[in-house]
Amino acid sequence: MQAPLLEVKNLKKYFDTPNGLLHAVDDVSFTIEKSKTLGVVGESGCGKSTLGRTILHLLDSTSGTILFNGRDITKVGKAQLKELRRDMQIIFQDPFSSLDPRKCVSDIIAEPMLIYKKYPNRKAAMEKVAELMETVGLAARLAYSYPHELDGGRRQRIGIARALALDPQFIVCDEPVSALDVSIQAQILNLMQDIQQERKLTYVFITHNLSVVKHISDDIMVMYLGNMIEKAAKQELFQRPLHPYTQALLSAIPIPDIDVPKKRILLRGEVTSPIDPKPGCRFAPRCQYAKPECFETNPEIQEVVPGHFAACHRVREINSLGSECGGGQV
Numbered sequence: 430m431q432a433p434l435l436e437v438k439n440l441k442k443y444f445d446t447p448n449g450l451l452h453a454v455d456d457v458s459f460t461i462e463k464s465k466t467l468g469v470v471g472e473s474g475c476g477k478s479t480l481g482r483t484i485l486h487l488l489d490s491t492s493g494t495i496l497f498n499g500r501d502i503t504k505v506g507k508a509q510l511k512e513l514r515r516d517m518q519i520i521f522q523d524p525f526s527s528l529d530p531r532k533c534v535s536d537i538i539a540e541p542m543l544i545y546k547k548y549p550n551r552k553a554a555m556e557k558v559a560e561l562m563e564t565v566g567l568a569a570r571l572a573y574s575y576p577h578e579l580d581g582g583r584r585q586r587i588g589i590a591r592a593l594a595l596d597p598q599f600i601v602c603d604e605p606v607s608a609l610d611v612s613i614q615a616q617i618l619n620l621m622q623d624i625q626q627e628r629k630l631t632y633v634f635i636t637h638n639l640s641v642v643k644h645i646s647d648d649i650m651v652m653y654l655g656n657m658i659e660k661a662a663k664q665e666l667f668q669r670p671l672h673p674y675t676q677a678l679l680s681a682i683p684i685p686d687i688d689v690p691k692k693r694i695l696l697r698g699e700v701t702s703p704i705d706p707k708p709g710c711r712f713a714p715r716c717q718y719a720k721p722e723c724f725e726t727n728p729e730i731q732e733v734v735p736g737h738f739a740a741c742h743r744v745r746e747i748n749s750l751g752s753e754c755g756g757g758q759v
């Protein structure tokens with residue numbers, strides 16, 4: 430196993446609100462190897478976007494550690510942060526609002542290169558822009574078009590080209606295809622996979638769409654109200670979801686075969702507030718397996734079977750598992 434590119438340990442991001450402390454990301458730990466994709470999935474408001482932004486220092490962490498290439502980047506000064514931006518980039522969900530409407534395509538893509546003085550002059554930067562436009566499938570004739578003149582797919586291609594402008598190693602992809610038509614989604618996902626292979630990029634891919642996460646990820650992490658509640662390799666997670674919440678999520682994926690019966694698990698009950706959350710499992714009010722102990726302590730994430738982690742007091746009982754494994758690193 431190669432050394433991880435990114436190691437996140439016990440990361441927390443809390444927000445002060447008039448009603449109390451909002452636990453947006455609460456004690457999340459994971460590692461990603463170079464050139465791999467970690468899919469982060471969960472309902473809206475589970476903290477997945479906050480997690481991505483905290484890793485990139487777009488938000489300050491409350492506590493925890495972030496190691497990048499083995500270097501502690503949890504607290505960095507302005508100069509170090511500028512250096513980090515070369516290696517760590519983001520692709521946003523809404524390409525339209527993330528692009529400067531006053532700039533044409535070539536200027537948008539060139540901007541990071543000019544700020545970072547990556548090339549000796551504007552001409553060299555513009556040659557790189559042309560190369561990047563070709564990489565992401567944007568016709569050269571669009572170089573002087575403005576974002577409002579283009580469709581969503583093309584705008585997202587600009588967002589991808591811009592993210593690649595500084596030759597990063599790591600990209601947080603924050604719902605990059607959610608705002609696009611289904612037919613365009615597949616094109617953008619395939620493009621992102623091709624670019625990843627060519628450039629050995631590492632992705633954290635944030636989405637609420639299970640089909641998308643299945644298509645693009647190597648490993649998948651499931652979040653619920655700020656907590657990481659399950660993590661495993663993609664095939665393992667889809668074949669054997671262990672946490673009751675993941676089981677409910679996967680039961681909602683439609684199967685294109687009417688002869689295969691499928692029982693959908695409906696979640697009932699109130700969603701717990703992430704503001705000053707009560708002790709106990711945050712999923713307990715909606716969990717069909719909840720017992721009194723579940724309302725007392727929040728379960729720790731544990732390795733239930735080799736390489737497969739879940740945070741549930743009753744995970745072995747629910748899934749009829751023995752104590753196959755115990756206590757590996759997330």
Ligand code: SF4
Pocket residue numbers: 673674710711712713714716717718719720723728740741742743744
């Ligand atoms: Fe359900 Fe209890 Fe497991 Fe939480 S800890 S998921 S409430 S069984």
